[in-house]
Amino acid sequence: MRICILGAGGLGxxxxxxxxxxxxxxxxxxxxAHVAVINENGLQLTGIRGEHTIKQNLTAVADARDAEGEFDCLMLGVKSTDTTTALAGANCLRDRVAVALSFQNNIIKETQLGDWLGDASKVIGFSTFEGGMLEGPGRVNNNMTLETSSYIGELDGSPSNRVNTLADRFNQAGIATRVMDNIQQVMWEKLTQIANAAGWSVSCEIGNADLTFADAMVLREGAEHYLAVAREVLTVYKAMGYTPQNFYAPVSKLKELDSLDDDAAIATITAIGQAMLDSGYRSRTSLHDDILAGKKTEIDYILKPFVDKAAALGLAVPTVTACYRIIKVLDHYLK
Ligand SMILES: NC(=O)c1ccc[n+]([C@@H]2O[C@H](COP(=O)([O-])OP(=O)(O)OC[C@H]3O[C@@H](n4cnc5c(N)ncnc54)[C@H](OP(=O)(O)O)[C@@H]3O)[C@@H](O)[C@H]2O)c1
Known part of the structure; x- marks a missing residue:
């Protein structure tokens, strides 16, 4: 099998x-710079799976025109803000790609890939909680995985050999992947989780670059704000006909937040924050990290879908809208 990863940064x-x-x-x-070091020394993988240097089966190029041959799958790994430019730069690959999928946290990626390919039937749905961060050229840290870290499926839910083949390949590589007949729901639930965490943390922590999830979760007001955002994104998600599933358990607590009353939910959030502090786990969403790094964010792909869906469905989401506006202002002045 041959796979091309377009935009190989942290996750790719x-x-x-x-x-x-x-x-x-x-x-x-x-x-x-990443390509040069990989071609010189191989790709160094660090993090939860140990240290490895990968040279075999790996070609790195800085220009799509240097990617040779046919590909069984193209995986899109650029940030959502870079999709249009990256796909335009890879037009030479369009007729050499059998299937395409995207790592991105957004709900338009499949449409964009289908438009680029000129054939929506070549696109399959994908969602992942694997974590990746570039530590420097040629060196990437795998900082998160889960018992089921990735989901894959045909967009219409039908069974297919191509989905099963890719899932088998990911599982053999140690990326625990499940085939789904409701991949659209998985992608929306992932966005619900990410929008909750990103909208909440940026809006209450952005003034202090040292703060991570745990620091605000253990405060009563931080937990209350987390819950206010959760209640609203869940209202939108459920109004679309979905029921929370915690696809990304144990990290996902959407089922619990949906079913508990306010006091019990706040106690749950505080306990999660305390457990993070006790274990030394210090993390933020990538949207939050991007702001701290002075980089444009994926705000229009992560929070705006909830603002727009709420408007279309006649739902009030004042806290989510406030988070969206705050982050839009911050984002406006980033490059
Ligand atoms: N990282 C995670 O743990 C994770 C987990 C789940 C989902 N996701 C989603 O996956 C997507 C990718 O995230 P990421 O963290 O991997 O982002 P990332 O580290 O920024 O990786 C994207 C890479 O693509 C490069 N790039 C942009 N345009 C390019 C082009 N035209 N040609 C070649 N390379 C290009 C970027 O370079 P520059 O930085 O120089 O622009 C960057 O190195 C995002 O939508 C994110 O929300 C990420």
Whole structure:
């Protein structure tokens, strides 16, 4: 199997490293500095799966025109804000890609890939909680995985060999992947979780660059604000006909937040924050990290869908709307 990863940064490099290590022929399209070090020394994978240097089955190029041959799958790994430019730069690959999927946290990625390919039937749905962060050129940290870290499925829910084949390949590479007949729900629930965490943390922690999830969760007001955002994104999610499933358990607590009364939910959030503090787990969403790094964010792809859906469905989401507005202002002055 040959897979091309377009925009191999944090997450794309983790998938590329794990799949190449397992024996899949991987082509990474990435920034020149990353490509140069990979071609010189191999790709270094650090983090929860230990230290590995991957050289076999791995080709890295800085320009899509240098990616040779046919690909069984193209995986889109750029940030949502870079999709249009990245796909335009990869037009030479369009007729050489059998199937495409995207890592991104947004709900328009499949439409964008279908438009680019000129054939929506070549696109499959995908969602992942694997974590990846570039530590420097040629070096990526795999900082998160779960018992089921990834989901894959046909957009219409039908069974297919191509989905099963990719899932088998990911599982063989150690990326625990489940085939779903409701991948659209998984993608919306992931967005619900991310919108909750990102909207909440940026709006209450952005003045202090040292703060991570736990620092606000253990405060009564921080937990109350978390719950206010959760209640609203869940209202939108449920109004679309979905019931929370905690696909990304144990990290996801959407089922609990949905079913508990306010006091019990706040106690749950506070306990999660305390457990993070006790274990030394210090993390933020990538949207929050992007702001701290002075980079444009994925705000219009992560929070805006909830503001728009709420408006379309006649639902009031004042806290989510306030978070969206605050982050839009911050984002406006970033490059
Ligand atoms: N990282 C995670 O743990 C994680 C988990 C789940 C979902 N996601 C989602 O997955 C997507 C990717 O996230 P990420 O954290 O991997 O982002 P990332 O580290 O920024 O990786 C994207 C990479 O693509 C590069 N790039 C942009 N345009 C390019 C082009 N035209 N050609 C070649 N390379 C290009 C970027 O370079 P520059 O930085 O120089 O622009 C960057 O190195 C996001 O939508 C994110 O929300 C991430």
């Amino acid at each position: 490099s983790v998938f590329g490293a794990l799949l190449a290590r397992q024996g899949t022929d991987i082509t990474l399209i990435a920034r020149p």
